[in-house]
Amino acid sequence: MTHYEVLGVDPTASTDEIRRAYVRLARDHHPDRHADSPPAARAEAERRMRQINEAWRELRDPARRDRYDLSLAGPSFDVDAAEDDPWTWTPYDTDEEELDLDDLYGEAHARRPRGGRALAIVPVACVVLGIGALVVGSIVRLGPVVALGVSAVVLGVVLFALAPLAVVLETRRHDRL
Structure with missing residues (x-):
């Protein structure tokens, strides 16, 4: 052979x-x-x-x-x-x-996946801002601010889970090229 x-x-x-x-x-x-x-x-x-x-x-x-x-x-x-x-x-x-x-x-090895740093920064920012809104909303007893904080924390957790998936899918797309 x-x-x-x-x-x-x-x-x-x-x-x-x-x-x-x-x-x-x-x-x-x-x-x-x-x-x-x-x-x-x-x-x-x-x-x-x-x-x-x-x-x-x-x-x-x-x-x-x-x-x-x-x-x-x-x-x-x-x-x-x-x-x-x-x-x-x-x-x-x-x-x-x-x-x-x-x-x-x-x-393809040198190329970064789309999203770049945003995939790392946005989930962290959502969680931090959400926790901040929860604390402030609890102190001043504003329900809408607490709800906003809960929503931001949930969004941050979902983005933490989806960011690696986005990178894997983008990498697989580049591998097929």
Whole structure:
């Protein structure tokens, strides 16, 4: 099985297409995603992840990809025999090379979800203002102010629950791009 087959791309695929295929497969087969699976399924996910990582390691670098393509052409092209076993998993956080997340994930990684800081500030502000209105309304015995305070606190709690959901949905939307 070639590295192109492992990633499910055509040998004429662009580096960007190869990167997208790698990211998609890495998300699906990462061993952490299969932590609760039976041991056989975890072992298969780890084996598959090693193949995916090796294919990405060879195909993301143009010089390595050229050498790999030559090795596919047949035995008349001798590839550097001193290279590591192609199915040996190598973590990306070694000192040999620095992983650039922009190269790996593209500009979607750097983009913030819509809403930004408002998703963090608005719920807190609602709860704080609601508690303040509750205290003031209780002291001066104004029912409408107390009702406003209760409403603000409830709204703040609902927004606390919905803000992470909004971020997850926005992230999933960017992942599909």
